[in-house]
Amino acid sequence: xxxxxxxxxxxxxxxxxxxxxxxxxxxxxxxxxxxxxxxxxxxxxxxxxxxxxxxxxxxxxxxxxxxxxxxxxxxxxxxxxxxxxxxxxxxxxxxxxxxxxxxxxxxxxxxxxxxxxxxxxxxxxxxxxxxxxxxxxxxxxxxxxxxxxxxxxxxxxxxxxxxxxxxxxxxxxxxxxxxxxxxxxxxxxxxxxxxxxxxxxxxxxxxxxxxxxxxxxxxxxxxxxxxxxxxxxxxxxxxxxxxxxxxxxxxxxxxxxxxxxxxxxxxxxxxxxxxxxxxxxxxxxxxxxxxxxxxxxxxxxxxxxxxxxxxxxxxxxxxxxxxxxxxxxxxxxxxxxx
Numbered sequence: 001x002x003x004x005x006x007x008x009x010x011x012x013x014x015x016x017x018x019x020x021x022x023x024x025x026x027x028x029x030x031x032x033x034x035x036x037x038x039x040x041x042x043x044x045x046x047x048x049x050x051x052x053x054x055x056x057x058x059x060x061x062x063x064x065x066x067x068x069x070x071x072x073x074x075x076x077x078x079x080x081x082x083x084x085x086x087x088x089x090x091x092x093x094x095x096x097x098x099x100x101x102x103x104x105x106x107x108x109x110x111x112x113x114x115x116x117x118x119x120x121x122x123x124x125x126x127x128x129x130x131x132x133x134x135x136x137x138x139x140x141x142x143x144x145x146x147x148x149x150x151x152x153x154x155x156x157x158x159x160x161x162x163x164x165x166x167x168x169x170x171x172x173x174x175x176x177x178x179x180x181x182x183x184x185x186x187x188x189x190x191x192x193x194x195x196x197x198x199x200x201x202x203x204x205x206x207x208x209x210x211x212x213x214x215x216x217x218x219x220x221x222x223x224x225x226x227x228x229x230x231x232x233x234x235x236x237x238x239x240x241x242x243x244x245x246x247x248x249x250x251x252x253x254x255x256x257x258x259x260x261x262x263x264x265x266x267x268x269x270x271x272x273x274x275x276x277x278x279x280x281x282x283x284x285x286x287x288x289x290x291x292x293x294x295x296x297x298x299x300x301x302x303x304x305x306x307x308x309x310x311x312x313x314x315x316x317x318x319x320x321x322x323x324x325x326x327x328x329x330x331x332x333x334x335x336x337x338x
Contacts, residue, residue: 009311026256052277055296068295070243075296078239079303082232089228097146098136107315114308119271125151149213150221155264156313159234161258165253172250172299180300233259243296244289253285258282272301 057065087109091102098105108131116124121318125147132143236259237252244287262275276297283293 064291067306068291085232
């Protein structure tokens, strides 16, 4: 009896401690100090990445980089198509679950993209949730479920393409699998395989709790994601090939694999800068024209940031102007009624 009482006391104590820690963490994360800390941490990460890129550019030579900037018009035309590809696709993707005008949703998805690009990974999803609460006549829980399900399908698409690219690179000999796994113990390979199978079985078993979309809608959304993904990354290869022609396709597949990996890393700000850093280093390893690669990625990054700023200001202004006009109309109706 004493042992049972002692065990019960320990369990209660553990529960109290867990609740206490959770409550303390929530209070701290919402405090002005934590907000300020997150702000400076994000800026610190960006400054660190920018510092590395500046060092890389100085190492290559600024004059050589500037002389290697893209001049072909097709490079800039493709940039525009790449920029709007995801918001356009998301209009049709979320159109499967949300009843809202295409123009309004397009503006919302553009703003979501700006948040994900310039603030932090998945901050765009948080914005979309707030936006959905404002414009959709459904429960908050449903909005959250729809965003979650779409993110799962998006991740599935990108992971499938990433594995396919790795398979192609291994098959063509760009990646030497024998060298990579010769020092890996067989036990680790077996353990990794078992863990993967267990997680797959658990995901299938509890899919109803993790995923709420019907099979039909899931397949439609997956199809849209895959189509957009293939078109988008195909255009990226064309854009790069315009700047650096006669480059083997396997080299561009390697760059694509890096893009996909960087885009799947959560909670990092300015992913384009991370890819620029990785791309310059990769070009050195692959004996490419590093100045041309640096110039190409530099222009893409600058264009993306300028476009993000212009569109964000325009959408913010048009939304505020619309709210002001609606308020004026409401006041006018009230005056007429009186």
